[in-house]
Structure formats: structure tokens, C-alpha cells
Amino acid sequence: MPENSTCSGASSCSKESCEGCSHNKANQGSADFREPMNASSNVKKVIGVVSGKGGVGKSFVTSSLASAMNKAGYKVGIMDADITGPSIPKMFGVHGQVYGTEEGMIPMVAEDGTKVMSINLLLEDEEAPVIWRGPVIAGVVKQFWNETVWGDVDYLFVDMPPGTGDVPLTVFQSLPVDGIVIVTSPQELVQMIVKKAxxxxxxxxxxxxxxxxxxxxxxxxxxxxxxxxxGESHVDDVADELGLPVLGKMPLDPKYAESADAGKFFEMENPYLEKAVEVLKNLNK
Known part of the structure; x- marks a missing residue:
């Protein structure tokens, strides 16, 4: 935890130790680690999409939520904060390199109007690996927020890497996150995955x-x-235990994978996230 080096280590960290830590927001008084929004941006709601482990389709859910809100008439953007495993640009058919102005970096705009910022849009070769350590990755995530000209965006979805490491910590501390959506899969270990996030x-x-x-x-x-x-789903059990709503249950459908590979993911209709859309809409009421 490079930004919180005096906090308890991962092996000893608990809810109680973090709540008593001087770096916890609740104990900082007027201290605030949040980065300022880019001066030329007006982002109304920031929604993080997280998972306790990899391979559960987090980017798929991020893109689905963004597309659903776009179809509902809202202006949306996606910050691809999965720096070492970016996939959002390909799913939305955006390639090439973003350019900068005096105001900041200009995100790419997909065919459906979704604004996208990703490390792949800063590299000369989008297939080149990003081999960076945590503090550097955390710095890039901050730049995606305060140096990107998002303009007017109703919902900015932040697609995060799996786990509880540098990027989620940076996003939670540095961005005004209005809420997160936890993505999981049906296996029994879902309880551990969801509870970590x-x-x-x-x-x-x-x-x-x-x-x-x-x-x-x-x-x-x-x-x-x-x-x-x-196997049988266990998500309802853990959701009930934590007092959380289940916002959707999405099936495996080869058509979604085909549209993502073709860069046309936004063309797919997704009726499985109607409850999630209503929850997001209610944030603006």
C-alpha cells in the first residue's frame, strides 16, 4: 500500500485497524485525498465496477452498464483503470492514440458516443505489455481523472482490476466514487469473493x-x-447476508463475445441489468 505506508499490512489489516488508522477518511477531519476533477470536465456520477477475483467478466459488466445507460439517454464514459489488462477500447471499437491539448487529454469516442480512456490509447502498440509497479499504475489512474477532458458526463464507469490492491485503493481515495457494483460468478467461493470487495x-x-x-x-x-x-447460484445468499440487492444475473451468450471481438459491443441489447439501470437512475434523484 504505497500511498498508505503506515497503515496495517495486508496480513494484519482488519476493519477495526483501518477504522483506527490515521489515514482513514473518517479520522482525517478536513483532510481529503481526492484529486480535483479536470477543469474542463463535469462528471456527475462516478461508478466503480469491482471484483474480488479475476475472470468473472468485470469489463463485460462495465461495458454492459455503460451501454445500458447510454441507451437510456445518458452521457457516459468509461475509465479503463485495469492498466495491465485493458480491454474496453477493443470492445467499443476504438483504436489509435489520444491527443492532448492545453486543457488535457481528449478521450476517444466510440460509435455510440461513449467516451473511453485507457492505457491502450496512449501506447504506440496496443499489444505491448505494461510492466509497471503499483505506484506508477496508481499515478496513471489519477491522470485518467484529473488530466482527461471528460466534458459533460452523467455517469463515468471505472473498470478496475480484480482484487483489493493499488488501483481500487487509489480510485476509492482519489475519485468521488458514488457507489460500486460488485461482479461475481455462481461458484460457492462467491461468498469470499463478494465479501472481500x-x-x-x-x-x-x-x-x-x-x-x-x-x-x-x-x-x-x-x-x-x-x-x-x-453450479447452482449462491449470490442471493451472500447478498441477503450483506443486505445488498442482486442487480442482475447474466447468462453466457456467445453473441456478446462476438460483438465484443468485433468492437460492436454497444449494439447488443442486455435485458438482464434492468434493475441495475434503475438503481443508477435513482442516484440522480
Missing amino acids: YNMAEMMHVPVLGVVENFSYLKCPDCGKEIKLF
């Missing part, structure tokens, strides 16, 4: 909007039967 948000005093389960089932193309490839 939930407990970090609680420690950082960031609201948790709910849980989205991905890979819930595969629908047979012939008979329509729902096949539970990853």
Missing part, C-alpha cells in the same frame, strides 16, 4: 450499490433449458 468498500466508506452475477447459466439453443455450467 464489500469489506474494502466498507473500510473506505464507499457505498455498495449491489451485486451482478455473471455466467449464471447457458441457455440451450435447441430447447431453451438453462444449463448451470458453474
Whole structure:
């Protein structure tokens, strides 16, 4: 935790130790680690998308939420904060390099109007690996916030890498996060996955909007039967335990993967996140 070097180490950190830490927002009085928004930007709501582990389709859910809100008539942007594993640009069909002005970096705009900022849009070769240590990655995430000219955006979705490391910590401390959506999958270890993300948000005093389960089932193309490839869902149990709503259960569908590979993800309709859309809309009421 380079930005919080005096805090308890990962092996000893607990909710109680973090709440008593001098670096905790609740104990800082007027201290505020949040970075200022770019002067030429007006971002109304910042929504983080997180997971306790990798491989659960977090970028897929981020893109789905952004597309759904776009279709609902809102101006949206996506900050691809998964610096070492960026995937958002390809899903939205944006390539090349962003350019800078005196006001800051200008994000790429997808065909549907979604604004995108990603490390892939700063590299000469988008397939080049990003081999950076945590403090450097954290600095880039801050730049994506305060040096990017987002303009008028109703919802900025922040796609974060899995786990509870440098990037989630930086986002929670540096950005005015209005809430997070936790992404998980049906396996029994879902309880541990969700609780890790939930407990970090609680420690950082960031609201948790709910849980989205991905890979819930595969629908047979012939008979329509729902096949539970990853076993029975456990998301309702852990959501009830934590007092969180389940915002959607999304199936495996090859058509979504095909549209993502083609850079046309925004063309897909997604009826599985209607509850999530309503929750996000209510943030503006």
C-alpha cells in the first residue's frame, strides 16, 4: 500500500485497524485525498465496477452498464483503470492514440458516443505489455481523472482490476466514487469473493450499490433449458447476508463475445441489468 505506508499490512489489516488508522477518511477531519476533477470536465456520477477475483467478466459488466445507460439517454464514459489488462477500447471499437491539448487529454469516442480512456490509447502498440509497479499504475489512474477532458458526463464507469490492491485503493481515495457494483460468478467461493470487495468498500466508506452475477447459466439453443455450467447460484445468499440487492444475473451468450471481438459491443441489447439501470437512475434523484 504505497500511498498508505503506515497503515496495517495486508496480513494484519482488519476493519477495526483501518477504522483506527490515521489515514482513514473518517479520522482525517478536513483532510481529503481526492484529486480535483479536470477543469474542463463535469462528471456527475462516478461508478466503480469491482471484483474480488479475476475472470468473472468485470469489463463485460462495465461495458454492459455503460451501454445500458447510454441507451437510456445518458452521457457516459468509461475509465479503463485495469492498466495491465485493458480491454474496453477493443470492445467499443476504438483504436489509435489520444491527443492532448492545453486543457488535457481528449478521450476517444466510440460509435455510440461513449467516451473511453485507457492505457491502450496512449501506447504506440496496443499489444505491448505494461510492466509497471503499483505506484506508477496508481499515478496513471489519477491522470485518467484529473488530466482527461471528460466534458459533460452523467455517469463515468471505472473498470478496475480484480482484487483489493493499488488501483481500487487509489480510485476509492482519489475519485468521488458514488457507489460500486460488485461482479461475481455462481461458484460457492462467491461468498469470499463478494465479501472481500464489500469489506474494502466498507473500510473506505464507499457505498455498495449491489451485486451482478455473471455466467449464471447457458441457455440451450435447441430447447431453451438453462444449463448451470458453474453450479447452482449462491449470490442471493451472500447478498441477503450483506443486505445488498442482486442487480442482475447474466447468462453466457456467445453473441456478446462476438460483438465484443468485433468492437460492436454497444449494439447488443442486455435485458438482464434492468434493475441495475434503475438503481443508477435513482442516484440522480
